[in-house]
Amino acid sequence: MRKTIFLGVFLATFISCKTLKNQDKTKTEFATLAPVSDAMMENSVIYEANIRNYSQEGTFNAFAKDIPELKKLGVKIVWLMPVYPISMKNRKATGDLSVEDIQDPEERKKYLGSYYAISDYTAINPDLGTMEDFQNLVNTAHENGMYVILDWVANHTGWDHKWITEHPEYYHKNAKGEVTDPLNPETGESWGWTDVAHLDYTSKVLYEPMKNEMLYWVKEHNIDGFRCDVADNVPTEFWQFAVPKLKEVKPVFMLMESNKAYLFNGIFDMGYGWNAHHLMNDIAKGEKTVADWDALMVKQESDYKKEDIWMNFTSNHDENAWNGSEYERMGDAAEAFAALTYVMPGMPLIYTGQEYDFERRLKFFEKDEISHEKGKMFGIYEKLGVLKNTNEALNGGKHPADYNRIATSMDKNILAFAREKDGEKVIFVANLTKDTQTFTLPVEGTYTNYITGEKVQLAPGQEHKFDPWQYWVLTK
Template identity: 80%
Template sequence: MKKTILLAVGLITFISCKDDKKQEEKTEVVAETLAPVSDAMMENSVIYEANIRNYSPEGTFNAFAKDIPELKKLGVKVLWLMPIYPVSLKNRKATGDLSVEDIKDPKEREKYLGSYYATSDYTAINPDLGTEADFQKLVKTAHDNGMYVILDWVANHTGWDHKWITEHPEYYHKNAKGEVTDPLNPETGKSWGWTDVAHLDYTSKVLYEPMKNEMLYWVKEHNVDGFRCDVADNVPTEFWQFAIPKLKEVKPLFMLMESSKAYLFNGLFDMGYGWDAHHLMNDIAKGKKTVKDWDAYVAKHNTEYKKQDIWMNFTSNHDENAWQGTEYERQGDAAETFAALTYLMPGIPLVYTGQEYDFNRRLKFFEKDEITRQKGKMFPVYEKLGALKNTNAALNGGKNPADYKRLTTSADASVLAFERAKDGSKAVYVANLTNKPQTFTVETEGDFSNYMTGEKVSLAKGQKFGFKPWEYWVLVK
């Protein structure tokens, strides 16, 4: 009997171990092997800017990480996390004009969490977001889903609680009295209004090594894949020339700059902000500019920048949403049309927290202000556009982008039509960029599929088309 029982126990243990092994194998199959950052992965990426605080009721890494598989459906390959570091308590912002010290009611004061960008410790985790282990779990979840994680890096200033202010005052700008200052306009000497932060000074270069080491910590200890560098052109180019190569000695990195300065490419940053295109989209939506201005922008852009300079295309981001309004405030009924344009034009498209859920409200910048996550019109739009971006070489937008060819129409001031082509793949964008119906011809021929609707479209020379206001086509072979 004992032998029978032992045999049974052994058999159960064997089966259990076998099942556990199967389960482990199943998990391993689900997880993707993430290749290092490369020029190739940049060609067909989509970026998602994650506002962790406002993404969920919890506002934590763990709550966000649960939705990473949902973001994968949107074709997201790069996760940009807004600053994850502790926020300075001293001079913490309550509104654009007031600090928490100006709020007298203690209960009212509690709701103001301050700006993500007022960092009190570059190598610590904001406890409101979770723990170090939670962050590591988020990075692993992203990597397992084929996504790279880049951190928002604020090299231009720290919060007023940062230990460097007392331990290394030589790292900071000072006024005539020798007092550390917030960032000042160099032309007027007056404050920009960023009173919750202390301005770092790179003049003596004594700051180069410690700042590089702070960045290196996240690459070495947490396996992050790069950085989005806040106001990158306010930091001396020499610092980036010093730091970036040393960071890349550890592993290849994806470097995004909040800047459009041509001199910051050149082997330093991979991608810049497409501010000019973004502002032009807003102006066209408001009727202040036309497609003729778009053509002029493309021509100017092509003379000022190299083909391998990558641009981040967007209809919104955290700054635009908070201070200029949502894409629906700025672009109205044209929001989807321009969203599609950010995918079809050269570059890499950005989706900001909530855009995939049709979120139509300015998020409060200094306090908890949760988005609503309910799929409506835009999730399937971003899903389709993301799939096309990921898989069709005609939308390649990295350092070896697909060709961009403007297609002439009979209404070139109102209708934007262009073709992207690479490696035998072709995609065509046609859009009425006005708030009035347009009838026009387009100088191209062939049989296509309207990617967004699945309908067949045949283009012939001299054929007339009627488009409603802001109507657009994404045509593929």
């Protein structure tokens, strides 16, 4: 009997040690990649991955298979829209209706809810795959020289989150003591985000647990940073507390959904280029001109520091879902503005489907697969990605290349500027109107139209005739 017991204990200990060894092996089997650095930020392209709608399967594994395709586009940072389980309670079916409003049970099944109504910060949405599948995606990205950042929603949780019952002190409450959805602080009215419960950072009791949830992904899954949803709705003091803790583990890249200057300052590396984006939309509609663009560039230079990085985009998940695709908003100007996002100071973003000329809005609360047919834009993004990755004149990080406006004879309609650094030079010239423009450009020499490969000979006083939305990216 004693021998049997001893043998049982020995086997149990052996198995336990083996299991622990395997667990340790799993934890340390990360693909190696140089840490996040200032140098990496200078020439990166960022890709926003809507996993649900990226493929027919809508899974991590299906997306991971295409990571080599993204590498062709010069992508160095993959931003994953929230990967966590989605709350069932108050789940939205449309912008105005919840699943509770849908009577037909079969109809209800197609409404998968908002990625941003999170029920557990440290788990994986089973619709997308398993934790092992997620880790495979991260490792595959790292093996291809790409960094992975997670979408982080610190402002609110889904109504199914355990904190609702276990820690009600973490949430905003109304006069009746009821947890509320996020409210406009100026009016007290709901933003309409009724599928989420508003977190309260007033007492700071939430700081430590929220920081720990973020740390989990850095420590246990080797992710490289976060895109922080409505970052300016969360107290700055929280970010000042949490971000240094993340950086104690490894360097991380921090993107804020905000353009507030005070949130840079060593907290966030990159902000949303909302001002430039909205101006692009307005110019495309004929409501603003190149003069407004010049004014914006002057204002940003005075309002922000040189090391503040902007994410430049013609679309993202919010713009696509609620305001329309870039083709809906910009029409024939979409390609010219896409090129502008690469050559202007900052980092260009590609949102899921843009590389495949996807022309419609993606449904936000249900499955809505993009097409994967390569048309014009894949080649355009591929060329621009190579140029961004390799030409220091397009550096757009904390040590950006110079931006020098070039005056033309039609400055209200023609945008021309040079980017220069360490002897490298790229010139951008674009007709930002719906009409044909004739103008002169005070530049001389022989250049290459980088997009077409054609030689361009420039001489002082030479007239140029540009079709609507025609552009040049000129290299030596």
